Amino acid sequence: MCKEKVDFKKFYEKYKELVFNLALNYTANKEDAEEIAQDVFVTVFKKLESFRYESKIETWIYRITINKSLDYLRSKKRLKNKFLSNLLFFNNKDGIDEGVNFNHPGVEFENKESVQIIYKCLDKLPNNYKTVIVLLKIEGEPQKKVAEIMNISEKAVESLFFRAKLKLKDLLENKKDI
């Protein structure tokens, strides 16, 4: 048991920044990222023995973190909508002002406002669009690695990113109108 703990500690030290920052880049909230990171490492601890090394361990961790982050955001949004509909007796389907509770410590003060607006729009994108933008633009991962993480071809990543950018641009323009 002690040996397991030491190994897990090493494992944690190696991947803590990757997991925490990826979760932070999805949620843009420090507390949420902590919660997701905690959940990711508990899952990794439970499933590490059954990991079959068919993919790289780092890719596996990326996938777990992405799935946990998206699940977390989905459940948070569902809770918020439920609360709103209970409170106001109507469903806010467009979700104009709901979304991220912005608390990203990695964003510089002068960029905070514009990044906050981008995050609000990112929150309305489909999951694969959001993932491709987070991995390519925020995490700065190469296209090949993103393709590996998302389990799609590099060409597919390219076209997905193109469509994601168009959608984000559209949302940003509409946001200005509001």
Add this chain to the structure above:
Amino acid sequence: METSLEVLNKTQRITPPDALYNKIMESISDRADIKNIYASVICIALLITINLFSFRSYNDNEFSSNKKYYLDSPINYLVYE
């Protein structure tokens, strides 16, 4: 548009808080405790079920053995009564 996304590139990497490791280890041990609790609840339920079954079969046996006793008893007893 490109300038908007360039802002995202400037996002800095953050070191997670030191307390996070302890929180993870706590929740791992909590889950282990929950497993133990479930295991002991299942064991107790199993013991109660086994006891109920054995008690019931014991009663059945008692009844059938008594029955057998009366059936096997000599007819003379009944005559004298």
